[in-house]
Each structure stands twice: as structure tokens, then as C-alpha cells.
Amino acid sequence: MRERKFVDTSVSRRSPLPIEIQPRYCVNHATDLTAGCSFACIYCPFADLNARRRGVRRPTAVDLSTLDDHPAPPTLFLSPASDAFAPQAADNTHRLLSHLLPRGTVVGIVTKGIIPDETLSLLAVYREQIEGVAVGVTNLDDERNARLEPGCPPAALRLRNIDCLVAHGVAVGLRLDPLIPEVDDVPESLERMADEAARRGALGITASYVIAWGRSLRRMRREPLLAKAVGWLTEHMPVEGGMAWGVALPRRRETYSRLAALTQARGLKFNICGCKNVELRTSDEFRTSCRNTWFLDDRGLRASEPEC
Numbered sequence: 001m002r003e004r005k006f007v008d009t010s011v012s013r014r015s016p017l018p019i020e021i022q023p024r025y026c027v028n029h030a031t032d033l034t035a036g037c038s039f040a041c042i043y044c045p046f047a048d049l050n051a052r053r054r055g056v057r058r059p060t061a062v063d064l065s066t067l068d069d070h071p072a073p074p075t076l077f078l079s080p081a082s083d084a085f086a087p088q089a090a091d092n093t094h095r096l097l098s099h100l101l102p103r104g105t106v107v108g109i110v111t112k113g114i115i116p117d118e119t120l121s122l123l124a125v126y127r128e129q130i131e132g133v134a135v136g137v138t139n140l141d142d143e144r145n146a147r148l149e150p151g152c153p154p155a156a157l158r159l160r161n162i163d164c165l166v167a168h169g170v171a172v173g174l175r176l177d178p179l180i181p182e183v184d185d186v187p188e189s190l191e192r193m194a195d196e197a198a199r200r201g202a203l204g205i206t207a208s209y210v211i212a213w214g215r216s217l218r219r220m221r222r223e224p225l226l227a228k229a230v231g232w233l234t235e236h237m238p239v240e241g242g243m244a245w246g247v248a249l250p251r252r253r254e255t256y257s258r259l260a261a262l263t264q265a266r267g268l269k270f271n272i273c274g275c276k277n278v279e280l281r282t283s284d285e286f287r288t289s290c291r292n293t294w295f296l297d298d299r300g301l302r303a304s305e306p307e308c
């Protein structure tokens with residue numbers, strides 16, 4: 001992945017892992033509050049990569065002791081290679097937000113965790129700076145989720161985040177990412193997810209199909225539930241920062257079009273991840289940014305859709 005360091009401190013195995021805030025994702029700064037991720041989604045390549053890069057064998061909280069030394073970035077995304085509300089991260093996330101929100105940073109969060117009440121209240125106070133919280137639930141099937149996302153809370157608990165964020169007046173969407181072919185993209189399942197988003201008051205849905213390579217692809221191949229799914233990963237395709245195995249464009253396009261129709265019928269917004277759908281960035285079929293571009297446009301923070 002492209003990296004230009006905003007704050008970069010060298011990593012030492014003898015000292016705590018420093019916080020790194022890097023400008024990269026979708027014209028956004030980004031940081032991880034842990035190296036590695038205890039949610040341990042079997043399809044995830046990013047958490048392992050970051051853990052190896054930072055020299056840890058298990059999810060390890062970063063050290064925020066130098067945070068006061070760094071300027072607050074204008075925007076921040078939590079988190080590219082971990083989950084801000086995984087057990088090892090949640091306290092740090094609250095501390096980081098308590099530091100940055102009063103300094104004006106606009107924050108976007110993607111999570112499959114549960115947002116603690118204290119942090120919900122903090123987000124509510126600074127709701128005008130919360131670009132959005134995207135709650136990650138791709139499927140309501142508890143067995144699928146337990147096998148593919150073994151460390152994550154059950155879908156019902158994750159979805160309650162949406163209720164709580166709506167009640168606190170914080171912008172929230174539902175994230176269907178990754179969609180796994182044959183498992184998550186059957187029309188009835190997509191319709192159920194669109195119903196959940198609408199019923200709970202989410203602003204919209206962000207979706208993207210799975211991409212895989214290396215260890216994550218090998219884990220998927222070993223999982224019996226994904227025996228058919230991995231057969232659909234036939235495309236060695238461009239993604240932001242490199243190449244990955246993914247689903248052929250016609251199937252992606254068909255599912256995204258179905259979701260666009262489902263969301264439109266329910267008065268919801270719809271976008272897809274441009275980093276994992278590079279070929280669709282230049283078409284005008286879908287908004288190809290994971291960011292809440294409607295929020296940004298409304299505030300003049302970004303005149304038009306950012307390129308991932």
C-alpha cells in the first residue's frame with residue numbers, strides 16, 4: 001500500500017509500539033490502535049501483515065504516551081488493519097478520540113465490535129465531526145459469522161450499535177464487507193441486510209466483495225464453508241497498492257446493482273469500496289469511496305468524491 005508518513009516513529013521490540021498516524025486511505029489519515037486484531041477474521045490479510053510489520057505475534061495495543069507531541073490531523077480513519085473496538089483497542093480508541101475530537105479532527109470509523117457507552121457519549125458530543133461509523137455485518141447467519149469472524153461479537157449485538165448511534169444522533173451506515181460469493185450474495189440475504197439497515201435508521205450501505213492472497217487465501221481454502229466460494233476467486237485483479245484474487249467483474253457489478261436498487265427503494269445511500277473495485281472507479285455506476293462523501297460535500301470538506 002502507498003504510505004506517506006504523517007507521524008512515523010521507528011519500532012523497537014524493546015519498547016512499546018508507538019502510535020502511527022499515516023495519510024493514505026481515501027485521502028484520509030489512518031491509524032491502528034493495535035498491531036494485529038483479536039477478531040481474527042479468516043479472510044483478513046491486513047491484520048496479520050501489520051502484526052508482522054510491527055514485530056508482534058499477538059494483538060498488541062499501541063502506546064499513546066507520545067500523542068500530545070503530535071498535531072491533530074484534519075481527518076482520521078479508524079482503522080485500516082485492526083478494529084477500534086476490539087477488546088485490546090477500545091480503551092486506546094477512547095483516549096485517542098478524547099484527544100483529537102476537541103482539536104477538530106473529523107473522524108470515520110469502521111467496526112465489527114461493540115462501541116462502549118462512554119465512547120458513544122463522546123461521539124455524540126462531537127457528532128458534527130463524525131463523518132460516519134460503519135458497522136460491519138455482512139450476514140445474519142450466526143454459524144457463518146462464528147466460523148469466518150471467530151473473535152467478533154454476534155451480528156445482533158453489532159447491529160445494536162446502529163440503534164445506539166442513531167439514538168445519539170451520530171451518522172451511521174451498514175458495511176457489507178467482505179461479501180463472500182455464494183455465502184453472502186444470495187438475493188434473500190442482501191434483502192435482509194437492506195431491511196436491517198433501513199429499519200434501524202442507517203444512512204446507507206457500503207459494500208465490497210472479498211479480496212484475498214497469501215495466508216488469508218490459504219485460510220479460506222481450508223474452511224469447508226467456503227469450498228464453493230473460493231472457486232469464484234478467479235480474477236487476479238488490481239486493487240489499491242497491488243494485485244489480489246477476487247470475484248470477476250460481472251458478478252460484482254450484478255450484486256452491487258442489486259444492492260443499489262435495494263437501498264434506493266428504502267431511501268438509503270449506497271457506495272462501494274474503490275480500493276477493492278479499481279475497475280469501477282472510472283465508471284459512474286456507483287460511488288466508489290468508502291468515505292461518507294455526502295457528509296464531506298455538505299461541509300465543503302471535499303467538493304467531490306475522493307479517489308481512494
Ligand code: SF4
Binds near residue numbers: 041044045047081083
Ligand atoms: S475486524 Fe477487521 S481488521 Fe480485525 S480481523 Fe476482522 S477484518 Fe481484519
